[in-house]
Amino acid sequence: xxxxxxxxxxxxxxxxxxxxxxxxxxxxxxxxxxxxxxxxxxxxxxxxxxxxxxxxxxxxxxxxxxxxxxxxxxxxxxxxxxxxxxxxxxxxxxxxxxxxxxxxxxxxxxxxxxxxxxxxxxxxxxxxxxxxxxxxxxxxxxxxxxxxxxxxxxxxxxxxxxxxxxxxxxxxxxxxxxxxxxxxxxxxxxxxxxxxxxxxxxxxxxxxxxxxxxxxxxxxxxxxxxxxxxxxxxxxxxxxxxxxxxxxxxxxxxxxxxxxxxxxxxxxxxxxxxxxxxxxxxxxxxxxxxxxxxxxxxxxxxxxxxxxxxxxxxxxxxxxxxxxxxxxxxxxx
Ligand SMILES: [Zn+2]
Numbered sequence: 087x088x089x090x091x092x093x094x095x096x097x098x099x100x101x102x103x104x105x106x107x108x109x110x111x112x113x114x115x116x117x118x119x120x121x122x123x124x125x126x127x128x129x130x131x132x133x134x135x136x137x138x139x140x141x142x143x144x145x146x147x148x149x150x151x152x153x154x155x156x157x158x159x160x161x162x163x164x165x166x167x168x169x170x171x172x173x174x175x176x177x178x179x180x181x182x183x184x185x186x187x188x189x190x191x192x193x194x195x196x197x198x199x200x201x202x203x204x205x206x207x208x209x210x211x212x213x214x215x216x217x218x219x220x221x222x223x224x225x226x227x228x229x230x231x232x233x234x235x236x237x238x239x240x241x242x243x244x245x246x247x248x249x250x251x252x253x254x255x256x257x258x259x260x261x262x263x264x265x266x267x268x269x270x271x272x273x274x275x276x277x278x279x280x281x282x283x284x285x286x287x288x289x290x291x292x293x294x295x296x297x298x299x300x301x302x303x304x305x306x307x308x309x310x311x312x313x314x315x316x317x318x319x320x321x322x323x324x325x326x327x328x329x330x331x332x333x334x335x336x337x338x339x340x341x342x343x344x345x346x347x348x349x350x351x352x353x354x355x356x357x358x359x360x361x362x363x364x365x366x367x368x369x370x371x372x373x374x375x376x377x378x379x380x381x382x383x384x385x386x387x388x389x390x391x392x393x394x395x396x397x398x399x400x401x402x403x404x405x406x407x408x409x410x411x412x413x414x415x416x417x418x419x
Contacts (some may be wrong), residue, residue: 090131090175091103091130091131094130094131098287098291102291102292102293103131103291105290105291105292106130106131106132106133106287106290106291107131107132107133108133109132109133109134109200109201109290110133110134110136110198110199110200111127111132111134111135111136111199111200111201111202111203111286111290112135112136112138112195112196112199112201112202112203113127113135113136113137113138113203113205114138114139114187114196114202114203114204114205114206114211114215115138115139115204115205115206115207115211116137116138116139116151116153116163116164116167116205117139117141117147117150117151117163117205117206117207118147118150118151118152118231118270118272118275118276118279119204119205119206119207119229119230119231119275119278119279119282120137120139120153120167120203120205120279121150121151121152121153121154121167121205121279122152122275122276122279122280122282122283123203123205123229123279123282123283123286124137124153124167124171124203124205125152125153125170125171125174126279126280126283126284126286126287127203127283127286127287128171128174128175128178128180129174129175130287131175131177131178132178132290133178133179134178134179134180134181135171135178135179135180135181136181136183136199137164137167137168137171137180137181137182137183138164138183138185138187138195139162139163139164139167139183139184140184140185140186140187140393140395140397141162141163142160142161142162142163142379142380143158143159143160143161143162143163143166144159145159149272150270150271150272150275150276151163152276153166153167153170154166160377160378161378162182162184162378162379163184164182164183164184165182165184167182168180168181168182183195184379184395185354185395186350186354186395186396186397187206187211187214188214188350188351188352188353188354189214189329189330189331189332189333189334189352190352190353190354191353191354192214192215192217192218192330193218193221193330196214196215196218196222196224197218197222199224200224200225200289200290201224201225201226201227201286201289201290202215202218202219202224202225202226202227203226203227203229203282203283203286204226204227204228204229204230204282205229205279205282207230209256209257210256210329212228212249212256213249213250213256213329214329214330216241216243216248216249216250216329217327217328217329217330218327218330219241219242219243219248220243220244220248220321220322220325220326220327221325221327221330223242223243223244225240225241225242225289226240226241226242227239227240227241227282227285227286227289227295228240228241228249229278229279229281229282230278231270231274231275231278231279232268232269232270233268233269233270233271233274233305234271234274234303234304234305234306235274235301235302235303235304235305235306235308236274236275236277236278236301236302236304237278237299237300237301237302238278238281238282238285238296238300239299239300239314240285240288240289240295240296240297242289243318243322244318244322244323246297246314247314247315247318247319247322248318248319248321248322250319250321250322251314251315251317251318251319251322252299252314252315254319254321271304271305273304274304274305277302277304278302281302297314298311298312298313298314299311299312299313299314300312333352334352335351335352336349336350336351336352336410336413336414337349337350337351337352338406338407338409338410338413339406340405340406341399341401344401345401345402345403346399346400346401346402346404347398347399347400347404347405347406347409348397348398348399348400349397349398349399349400349409349410349413350396350397351395351396351397354395354396354397355395355396356394356395356396357392357393357394357395357396357417359376359379359380359381359392359394360376362381362392362416362417363376363381365416366381366383366385366416367383369385369416370383370384370385372384372385379393379394379395380392380393380394385412386402387402387403388400388401388402388403388404389401389402392417396417398413398417400412
């Protein structure tokens with residue numbers, strides 16, 4: 087009989103195909119990578135997908151983030167993604183989570199999955215996923231793309247090395263979380279996302295995923311195969327989870343390549359945007375606009391966006407130090 091999974095079942099075999107129906111996968115980050123990883127898994131019939139992303143769809147996303155169209159601008163990526171995927175496969179469970187992953191919520195958000203797929207573009211999130219993997223034994227797939235190249239690396243410590251066996255600390259040199267100055271080509275990140283989804287299907291059906299660190303530079307026709315680290319770090323061997331254990335309540339960092347500051351809180355909270363709107367309009371004597379989960383307005387030369395989870399983006403001359411003071415004064419922390 088030709089049902090929706092018939093072609094896949096011919097290749098995988100009945101048992102492996104049916105196993106997918108009972109699997110639970112978290113896709114963290116629904117940008118360009120997640121836009122490819124999540125649809126492949128939904129269409130393959132992975133029984134439960136939790137889609138986690140903190141961001142809203144912006145015009146600059148449309149060049150490469152295939153899940154979104156112009157009509158989605160301003161919508162929460164996790165929610166738009168869940169809606170699209172439900173249209174593609176109504177027989178699976180989809181759970182949209184609009185949240186910023188921090189040490190204060192990572193354990194809870196990433197609990198009880200058969201696999202975690204990294205669709206993020208930042209090392210802070212990857213080191214948090216790695217800590218959760220060390221703590222819970224959950225396999226995860228590291229994926230990253232930049233320019234015309236990318237890397238996919240399936241990890242499952244302690245059976246395999248962990249991210250910190252290769253890279254003890256997140257790379258220095260600027261806040262990687264707010265930095266995307268190198269640019270990226272849509273088809274390159276799409277190829278990397280498809281490859282990550284393929285490795286995900288291996289993990290979920292019990293086939294060994296690749297273990298080498300493979301880097302493909304599609305633009306320059308280069309391939310590099312690196313053996314994984316031979317020695318294990320103390321973090322995965324002794325189950326030390328420094329990133330999950332980090333305690334911080336507010337971070338203000340300069341936006342890379344743009345004049346401005348991003349503020350994040352830990353654990354992410356729940357702001358009363360309606361009450362803040364009143365307070366800010368009185369304070370700035372100018373109108374503020376609330377749309378769904380965000381509140382936008384100006385104070386002096388700064389254009390400010392507050393998100394319901396406590397994050398803030400400030401575009402303008404404000405420095406991180408002043409932004410921290412402004413936020414504490416206006417929002418409290
Ligand atoms: Zn390790």
